[in-house]
Amino acid sequence: MTGATASRGRIDKRQAILAAAFTVFARRGYAQACVQEIAEVAGVAKPTVYNHLNDKENLFRHAVTAAADAVAAENLAVVERVRNPGDDLRAALEDVARGLLQVCSGQRCRSLRQLTYAQLTVFPDLADAVHERTSVRLTEALADRLARLALAGRLRAGDPTEAAEQFLALLTGPLEHRSGLGAREVSAAETHAVATAAVDTFLRAYRPEPVQH
Amino acid sequence: MTGATASRGRIDKRQAILAAAFTVFARRGYAQACVQEIAEVAGVAKPTVYNHLNDKENLFRHAVTAAADAVAAENLAVVERVRNPGDDLRAALEDVARGLLQVCSGQRCRSLRQLTYAQLTVFPDLADAVHERTSVRLTEALADRLARLALAGRLRAGDPTEAAEQFLALLTGPLEHRSGLGAREVSAAETHAVATAAVDTFLRAYRPEPVQH
């Protein structure tokens, strides 16, 4: 029991450090963030941070990767909701669209984008990892759903990955535009409008071809 | 004449410093970049950098703003090409699309995005300025062209700004996706494909409504 408790305490401490690190990195950027502040936010002493994660770079990698995992999970859960679309295809797609926009306009997701972008040239492999988790997987999961819909004749046939890319682009592009690169919060009304417009355009472009006879 | 030469020399040096600064900031990121390296790349002594631009922040602001101006000019020039679309609308839009992708996939534009994103929380006003120059103006210029086309009955009527947002989203979203957030170069073939797909989707969604009779 003691052992379990101790391990748990240790794990908790590690989690606290990673969470604090993400917060501070998001607040200051990689280089401007200092380990001191992270330790303070985590409520531990500086060397404890070094005991758990070897150096600043490692700390950054783990904090960012953890955030990317969380965002990935959220995104995939949203896409999963369209597995059984029901009769109203538009409604189902709008549900996904709103869900994704909610995730993308959240604090964590914006910070993640920012940090990853910022360190693109410094830690290119990390950028790859994040991109894989948040963008590639999401696109593929969505492509899977769209492929099913095409097969069922509810969408025009075509490259489902390309369709998924475009569906996501119609969401994130206007969102980014309206949030000023993610600096400003975007009102619920506005994300709603973006979602509606995206689905509308998508459905117009991907409605099944009229049957020839 | 002497004065002109001297001034010219001074202006040249200032330009050299700003160019070097943008290069080094792009290579290392804001905080990791050191003024020393910028001075070396510019071929001047460190204090000369401080004589021309008062401190590191100022240097960053000017370097980024100058790059944003250049990108803005390039983008607007591309959009201008669609002012007289000719008979083949699809060809005209594909021309714009390819032109914009060429700009956006260029080194400078990617660095600019990266730097701006990275310092979003630190220099929010700078992010605003860049966003205004590169995104807002571009969207509006494109919206102007699309509005004319709608008026001429060659596109479905609707909010032209929204249409422009979506047109641009269909370009930059997939581009970003395929370049891994902008880390990798994207082949000409791929940008070509993205442009074609974007225009195709856009035209399907925005073709004029069939006339009722």
Place this chain on the structure above:
Amino acid sequence: MTGATASRGRIDKRQAILAAAFTVFARRGYAQACVQEIAEVAGVAKPTVYNHLNDKENLFRHAVTAAADAVAAENLAVVERVRNPGDDLRAALEDVARGLLQVCSGQRCRSLRQLTYAQLTVFPDLADAVHERTSVRLTEALADRLARLALAGRLRAGDPTEAAEQFLALLTGPLEHRSGLGAREVSAAETHAVATAAVDTFLRAYRPEPVQH
């Protein structure tokens, strides 16, 4: 006990830094002194200086204040010696005079004067603090003693603060004059002569009025 040792070590280090700082500031002046040299003299690394005292200004303030406290204690101890003057008033006053001159002609006191004077306009509040500790308190302590003597009829009545001011002036004025503003050491013989002359003048001026009858 371990804790005690550690604390003691820390306190020792802080003392060493303050002592080194005073030495180096005295040697070079505030602005010319560099923290590097202070650290070397203290036998620690530069950042250790910053860990203990936050910046150069703080370091200066603490070093000077500590010196002022030490000088104040010495001066007050000397004045205390005249609490029970005995029969020979002249001897008692000469004792005080010599004691004070010894303190004032000492290295620390001269450096303190110099540093305080030098930074009068830059750190006026520090100058106030030093003046209060070294000059005001001393004058008042001496005034207390002189008041008692006047009450006992051994000195002419009058404003004791003014008398104390003048007593001290008769010591420090000529001392400063002979030491060339404190640059040169003054020989014991000369301080002796100054003390004797000061007491002589003081007693002539403050001898009790001849009793009227």
Place this chain on the structure above:
Amino acid sequence: MTGATASRGRIDKRQAILAAAFTVFARRGYAQACVQEIAEVAGVAKPTVYNHLNDKENLFRHAVTAAADAVAAENLAVVERVRNPGDDLRAALEDVARGLLQVCSGQRCRSLRQLTYAQLTVFPDLADAVHERTSVRLTEALADRLARLALAGRLRAGDPTEAAEQFLALLTGPLEHRSGLGAREVSAAETHAVATAAVDTFLRAYRPEPVQH
């Protein structure tokens, strides 16, 4: 004529630089003062300062020496006023006392003291020169007057230099005490009181011995 005008202009410029230098040195201290600011105050370009006075040290030496000369002249003029004391010795001495206090409490004299003190260890020879001009010469000039008075039987015989030292000490000591080392201005009323008290004490101590018969 051109030559004369030119020389005059050159001399004026040099004076302006020295005056500006004294002002700025007084405001900031030697090391904190920067040549740039001095040039601005003097209304010339930085290299012009270097053309006239070779380097910062030289600039400081000349500026301080010039100020010392001016102060010396003022002091000596005041002492000269007691050459023909008239019947009322007390009045004559009070006149000198007030005159000297007025000089010593002036801005220039305080700045001069400050700067000289500050650089005592860095430029000891400069301190000597200032001390000689402002303190030694003054003491000797006053000693001359006091010697004449003693010879005339209006003061007790004794070492006139010592008497002069004490007379000056009774003025400057209390003045310094009340001005907080020269930081604060001293009201006219207070300098008046200091002068009166000094002369009173001086006359009590130096009145002629009652004649034996």
Place this chain on the structure above:
DNA sequence: GATGAATGAGAATTCATTCAT
């Protein structure tokens, strides 16, 4: 394992001083 203390390396910034005009 956690921490208070210490430090080596490095970065921004300033400034006296010198060229070239």
Place this chain on the structure above:
DNA sequence: CATGAATGAATTCTCATTCAT
């Protein structure tokens, strides 16, 4: 002679990282 521009040399301060306890 006066000056705009450039620079070499310092200096303060910060921070990731490591010991010793």
